[in-house]
Each structure stands twice: as C-alpha cells, then as structure tokens.
Amino acid sequence: MIKIFITGNNTEVGKTYITLNLINTAIQNGKSVTPFKSVETGCKKIKKNLIPSDSKKFFQAINKTIDLDIINPYRYPQPISPYKAIKLSGKRIYTKNILDKIKKLPKSDILIMEGAGGAFSPLTSDGLNIDLIKKSNPKTVLVVKDELGAINNTLVNIESFIAKKVKVHAIILNRINSNMFKDIDNLKEIKMYTKIPIFQTYPSKLNKNKNVFKKLLNLLIKV
Numbered sequence: 007m008i009k010i011f012i013t014g015n016n017t018e019v020g021k022t023y024i025t026l027n028l029i030n031t032a033i034q035n036g037k038s039v040t041p042f043k044s045v046e047t048g049c050k051k052i053k054k055n056l057i058p059s060d061s062k063k064f065f066q067a068i069n070k071t072i073d074l075d076i077i078n079p080y081r082y083p084q085p086i087s088p089y090k091a092i093k094l095s096g097k098r099i100y101t102k103n104i105l106d107k108i109k110k111l112p113k114s115d116i117l118i119m120e121g122a123g124g125a126f127s128p129l130t131s132d133g134l135n136i137d138l139i140k141k142s143n144p145k146t147v148l149v150v151k152d153e154l155g156a157i158n159n160t161l162v163n164i165e166s167f168i169a170k171k172v173k174v175h176a177i178i179l180n181r182i183n184s185n186m187f188k189d190i191d192n193l194k195e196i197k198m199y200t201k202i203p204i205f206q207t208y209p210s211k212l213n214k215n216k217n218v219f220k221k222l223l224n225l226l227i228k229v
Contacts, residue, residue: 007040007113009144010226013121013135015159019151020180022060024207025120028147029067031219038114039068043078044104044138045092045122045129048085056081060120072112079107089128101133105141116227119144126166136170145175145226152181152206156192161199175229176222177204184208 012025025041032039041064049056061078080099082091092099111117121127121135125148129135139146148167150160156179167174177200179193193206203225205218 007117008115008227009117009119009142011119011121011139011142011144011146012149013125013139013146014149014151015124015163016151017123017127019124019149020182020207021120021149022063024147024149024178024180025060025118026063026067027207027215027219028223029064029118031216031223032116032118033068035220035223037116040072040111040114040117041065041068041077042108042111042117042119043122044107044119045080045082045088045099046078047082047088047091047122049081049083051083056083064118064120076111080104087128088122089130092131098131101130101137101141104130104138108142117144125163136167136172140170140172145229146173147176147178147222147226148174149178149180152179152192153183154187154190157195157199160192160196164200164202174202176225177202178222179204179206181206181208 012021014021029039029041043061046058046061049058058078058081065074065077084091122129125136126134129138148163150156160177164174193204196204205222207215207218
C-alpha cells in the first residue's frame with residue numbers, strides 16, 4: 007500500500023482541498039483509497055455526535071465504504087490545535103496511538119493521510135505532525151498557500167524537513183486568492199532554490215487542476 011501524507015506550511019492553506027482532489031483522482035484512475043485524518047478539531051455537534059467536516063468529505067468521496075470513525079478516530083469541538091483540544095479533554099493521545107490506528111486501517115492501493123495544521127504544529131500529547139510523518143514514513147506533500155511570502159515559507163519548511171531528516175516528495179503552491187498581483191511568480195522563483203517537484207493549483211480553474219492532480223498522483227506512485 008502506497009502511503010501519502012498531505013501537510014502544510016501552516017493552517018488554512020488548502021490541505022483538505024488537495025487531499026480530497028487527490029482521493030478523487032486516484033479513484034477515477036482505478037485505485038482503491040483509504041483516507042485518514044487522525045485528529046480533527048472544530049467539529050460540529052449534531053444530535054450528541056461530533057461531525058468532522060473535513061473527514062466527512064473523504065468519507066463521502068469513497069462512497070462511505072470505510073466507517074467515518076476509522077477515517078477520523080479523534081475529534082473535538084474546539085477550533086484549536088489538536089494538542090490543546092486533547093489536553094482540554096483531560097485525556098492523553100500519543101503519536102504511538104495514531105500509528106497503531108494506521109496499522110489497523112483497511113488495506114487499499116493508496117493510503118492518503120491529512121495532517122492537522124502545519125507540519126510543525128502540535129498534534130498529540132507528545133509530538134508534532136512532523137513526528138507522525140517521520141514515524142509513518144509516507145510520501146510527503148507540502149502544501150503552501152500561493153501568496154506574498156510563499157517563497158520564504160516554502161524554503162524555511164524545506165530546511166526544517168531536512169533538519170528532521172524527512173523527505174518532501176512534492177510541493178503544491180495553492181493559489182486561494184485569484185486576485186494576486188500578476189507580477190508575483192512564486193512557482194518560477196522557488197524552482198531556483200530546490201529540485202523538489204512543484205505543482206501549482208488554482209481552486210477557480212478546475213479543469214487545469216485535474217491535470218495537476220493526475221501528474222501529482224503519477225509522481226507519488228512512481229517515486
């Protein structure tokens with residue numbers, strides 16, 4: 007089973023958008039997919055049940071073939087870091103607990119995992135997202151919001167991954183704001199400083215994005 011982990015340089019950079027599209031692309035290309043988001047915060051309470059918005063999208067994308075509680079085993083109502091939400095619950099969840107959940111996931115062609123917050127955001131009672139990435143050894147995709155400052159954000163994250171001895175297999179510049187100055191070309195400039203494959207997505211250009219996600223999937227399958 008190929009393992010893929012979608013992380014970001016920060017929160018609100020479009021990780022769920024990227025993850026969902028990668029799931030859909032894999033399915034469209036005849037691959038079976040197991041989606042996994044270990045911890046989700048900011049969940050709405052409906053009839054005494056916490057509903058994880060992001061994980062529910064993955065659940066629906068695979069036609070509900072894997073139980074939502076398996077896709078997302080830990081969820082909390084507060085829109086805060088998982089570490090803080092876990093702490094407020096009075097419980098402890100360790101990185102090992104999540105690794106155990108991953109080992110028990112249904113087997114498929116591809117396991118696509120999404121982190122919570124940025125790569126260096128606190129995730130469990132004893133670790134960051136990057137710690138889970140390192141210990142689960144997936145193919146890692148770093149999502150960076152395509153905006154002013156993206157070059158610095160990308161290069162700082164690359165250096166931080168190197169320091170942790172974790173490989174980044176692909177970078178996605180996700181342009182959420184379509185009204186960026188036309189003179190900004192983060193893609194071209196970042197390519198000057200790294201050999202890591204870089205892709206660019208535009209939420210407003212769906213057809214163009216389909217080709218991007220297909221290329222990204224093919225890369226992750228081959229590397």
